Amino acid sequence: xxxxxxxxxxxxxxxxxxxxxxxxxxxxxxxxxxxxxxxxxxxxxxxxxxxxxxxxxxxxxxxxxxxxxxxxxxxxxxxxxxxxxxxxxxxxxxxxxxxxxxxxxxxxxxxxxxxxxxxxxxxxxxxxxxxxxxxxxxxxxxxxxxxxxxxxxxxxxxxxxxxxxxxxxxxxxxxxxxxxxxxxxxxxxxxxxxxxxxxxxxxxxxxxxxxxxxxxxxxxxxxxxxxxxxxxxxxxxxxxxxxxxxxxxxxxxxxxxxxxxxxxxxxxxxxxxxxxxxxxxxxxxxxxxxxxxxxxxxxxxxxxxxxxxxxxxxxxxxxxxxxxxxxxxxxxxxxxxxxxxxxxxxxxxxxxxxxxxxxxxxxxxxxxxxxxxxxxxxxxxxxxxxxxxxxxxxxxxxxxxxxxxxxxxxxxxxxxxxxxxxxxxxxxxxxxxxxxxxxxxxxxxxxxxxxxxxxxxxxxxxxxxxxxxxxxxxxxxxxxxxxxxxxxxxxxxxxxxxxxxxxxxxxxxxxxxxxxxxxxxxxxxxxxxxxxxxxxxxxxxxxxxxxxxxxxxxxxxxxxxxxxxxxxxxxx
Amino acid sequence: xxxxxxxxxxxxxxxxxxxxxxxxxxxxxxxxxxxxxxxxxxxxxxxxxxxxxxxxxxxxxxxxxxxxxxxxxxxxxxxxxxxxxxxxxxxxxxxxxxxxxxxxxxxxxxxxxxxxxxxxxxxxxxxxxxxxxxxxxxxxxxxxxxxxxxxxxxxxxxxxxxxxxxxxxxxxxxxxxxxxxxxxxxxxxxxxxxxxxxxx
Numbered sequence: 226x227x228x229x230x231x232x233x234x235x236x237x238x239x240x241x242x243x244x245x246x247x248x249x250x251x252x253x254x255x256x257x258x259x260x261x262x263x264x265x266x267x268x269x270x271x272x273x274x275x276x277x278x279x280x281x282x283x284x285x286x287x288x289x290x291x292x293x294x295x296x297x298x299x300x301x302x303x304x305x306x307x308x309x310x311x312x313x314x315x316x317x318x319x320x321x322x323x324x325x326x327x328x329x330x331x332x333x334x335x336x337x338x339x340x341x342x343x344x345x346x347x348x349x350x351x352x353x354x355x356x357x358x359x360x361x362x363x364x365x366x367x368x369x370x371x372x373x374x375x376x377x378x379x380x381x382x383x384x385x386x387x388x389x390x391x392x393x394x395x396x397x398x399x400x401x402x403x404x405x406x407x408x409x410x411x412x413x414x415x416x417x418x419x420x421x422x423x424x425x426x427x428x429x430x431x432x433x434x435x436x437x438x439x440x441x442x443x444x445x446x447x448x449x450x451x452x453x454x455x456x457x458x459x460x461x462x463x464x465x466x467x468x469x470x471x472x473x474x475x476x477x478x479x480x481x482x483x484x485x486x487x488x489x490x491x492x493x494x495x496x497x498x499x500x501x502x503x504x505x506x507x508x509x510x511x512x513x514x515x516x517x518x519x520x521x522x523x524x525x526x527x528x529x530x531x532x533x534x535x536x537x538x539x540x541x542x543x544x545x546x547x548x549x550x551x552x553x554x555x556x557x558x559x560x561x562x563x564x565x566x567x568x569x570x571x572x573x574x575x576x577x578x579x580x581x582x583x584x585x586x587x588x589x590x591x592x593x594x595x596x597x598x599x600x601x602x603x604x605x606x607x608x609x610x611x612x613x614x615x616x617x618x619x620x621x622x623x624x625x626x627x628x629x630x631x632x633x634x635x636x637x638x639x640x641x642x643x644x645x646x647x648x649x650x651x652x653x654x655x656x657x658x659x660x661x662x663x664x665x666x667x668x669x670x671x672x673x674x675x676x677x678x679x680x681x682x683x684x685x686x687x688x689x690x691x692x693x694x695x696x697x698x699x700x701x702x703x704x705x706x707x708x709x710x711x712x713x714x715x716x717x718x719x720x721x722x723x724x725x726x727x728x729x730x731x732x733x734x735x736x737x738x739x740x741x742x743x744x745x746x747x748x749x750x751x752x753x754x755x756x757x758x759x760x761x762x763x764x765x766x767x768x769x770x771x772x773x774x775x776x777x778x779x780x781x782x783x784x785x786x787x788x789x790x791x792x793x794x795x796x797x
Numbered sequence: 798x799x800x801x802x803x804x805x806x807x808x809x810x811x812x813x814x815x816x817x818x819x820x821x822x823x824x825x826x827x828x829x830x831x832x833x834x835x836x837x838x839x840x841x842x843x844x845x846x847x848x849x850x851x852x853x854x855x856x857x858x859x860x861x862x863x864x865x866x867x868x869x870x871x872x873x874x875x876x877x878x879x880x881x882x883x884x885x886x887x888x889x890x891x892x893x894x895x896x897x898x899x900x901x902x903x904x905x906x907x908x909x910x911x912x913x914x915x916x917x918x919x920x921x922x923x924x925x926x927x928x929x930x931x932x933x934x935x936x937x938x939x940x941x942x943x944x945x946x947x948x949x950x951x952x953x954x955x956x957x958x959x960x961x962x963x964x965x966x967x968x969x970x971x972x973x974x975x976x977x978x979x980x981x982x983x984x985x986x987x988x989x990x991x992x993x994x995x996x997x
Contacts, residue, residue, distance in 0.1 A: 242974060242977075242978070243977060243978055243981040244978075244981075245978060252974070255970065255974065256967075256968045256970035256971040256974060257968060257970055258970060259968075259969070259970030259971075259973050259974060260968045260969040260970035261970075266973050269973065269974070269977045270973075270977060272977075272981075273977050273980045273981045273984060274980070274984060278984075279980070282929055282980065282983065282984075283952055283953075285925070285926035285929040285930065286929055286930065286933055286952060286953055286983075287952075287953055287955070288926070289926065289927070289929065289930035289933075290930065290933070290949075290953050527918075527919065528835070528838070528916055528918075528919030528920075529838070529919050529922065529923065531922065532918065532919055532922060
């Protein structure tokens, strides 16, 4: 590297530099050096604290120091809002915004106020959303509010609240929307608690449709939460509100006080980490909303916004069925997939979600006539990053079920430890490499570990099993509902990436490796494998069918070898 | 920021050990804003939050006067931290959130009322955050105004290092060094305060 010159800092110098004991000549030399040497900069920063420490401390300092400057600001009091209105000639009206007569204040949130207005020219009521004046002091926020409003105005969909007009009044931008009677989902949840499954599906499906329409135009909502989902009073229609406004407000409020506007409870992990977000961030939030409809409250709750953010990025929410046992397992699986911490493990699009939920709704409304769609049962398997191979292994394992269960493990780097645990005592297990039996074990409840060198292994169980469950790097086998055998693979070289590594290895697995693995043993199933292989060339649906009919199934969580936290179980 | 009323003065007089007295005032600097903030976040208005804080520290103060100095200074700090956390949690969980949405009400609406264990960890977190702030104010006089402003503009105002360097006519390296030096001092200072919220 170019920067690795002789003047680089050593540890002793870092110490002296930080305590201010460094001589001035060397200090100015180092100032020059640090201007270009990223390594030394990082060395210096790490000496002070790790990344997490910097981040925590900086955010504490920011909130604290900037908040004290704006203490006692009561800019968003309702009286202040009325000052915004222009004079009106009509004694029945509160005031005027542009050409709209204001009848009353409908509500006020963290970023804007909503007035009920009357449009004289069209003789109808409208809802007018205005950015809170103190947020409108930032030019960037004003522009963004207007720009996002214009973008959303271009989305025409039944499930996106229509914006008629975007304008500015006394320097404060506002949006004009249809006025309709109804309540927000938040209010419904507050009043009535958890909803029925049918309601959950209906609202979820319509919200997903609205999202799909917006995503189709490249608009990301960024703030999907129950308060932004509007339920019409008379018609059973759901509309999304406030597209993209969250971003406009972030601009304004961050520059103002360093605090977040609004609630972070429905944010996605990537939003919580302030990373760039795409449409899949909305899917996470949609999952959180579905969760809230099932349980009556947001999935992540804590005293401070900051702790909520930590929960979102680090923790799994409490299982839905612990709170509300009436929620079907398949719905929990859908929500679980929507709320995957990794965006890549969620559904691909809002469209897909809306179709899925629509199918579910059809099933719930006519359970006898319409079966639960296959797509729902395969919510898990679709997690597979490389579905073909994943399913192939599953099917291969299925083919073996009559004789024994086999699991293929590929270990490439160095030496690793394979840990096998079982819920039952004395399960006979064989670890094979090629034709050779590397180890023969009787696994007990306490588990057993084998140290093995790099290579391709087949772990065989000389028992018939009804299901295999693989959770992150654990591979567990299931018989009936009881956890039967757990196989854990751990590597000493790669700690944090080992899971990904393993899953990649599984994907890299070539079909041809299988017969080689244990020629004699596998011989009589060779033809079946070949048959399966051919069939994989066919359509996705066909694969689904084979998958569905395989006698032994690897659970949907084969893929979640790389998703460290979730565990799903397939329904036969 | 408000000045703590005489209670603290009289208390300090009652504490014979000057180190304990210093600990008490440091302690108030950290915990009082924390109590106020948490009370307000739970929907109390400023005056009510003030009352609540008053009650908390009065109950703590009563116990402090019964404190028998044994030996180490840290023990007083740990003890103080522990009893105050209990007193704060008591008061906070007892106080009914006042649902008057006026000034500054939305945070209260948005942050729903959590259970006690959440509250306890939130209290620790808030105390730590406040300590960061106290530490920053404490070390500020140690630095030249240019060092401090390089730190402040990059860390607090989040201006890019390059721009700050240009504005102040310094090199980017100088800005990095300034920032790290200040943060290092803040860290050292926080460590000296840490006995207020750690149980050890």
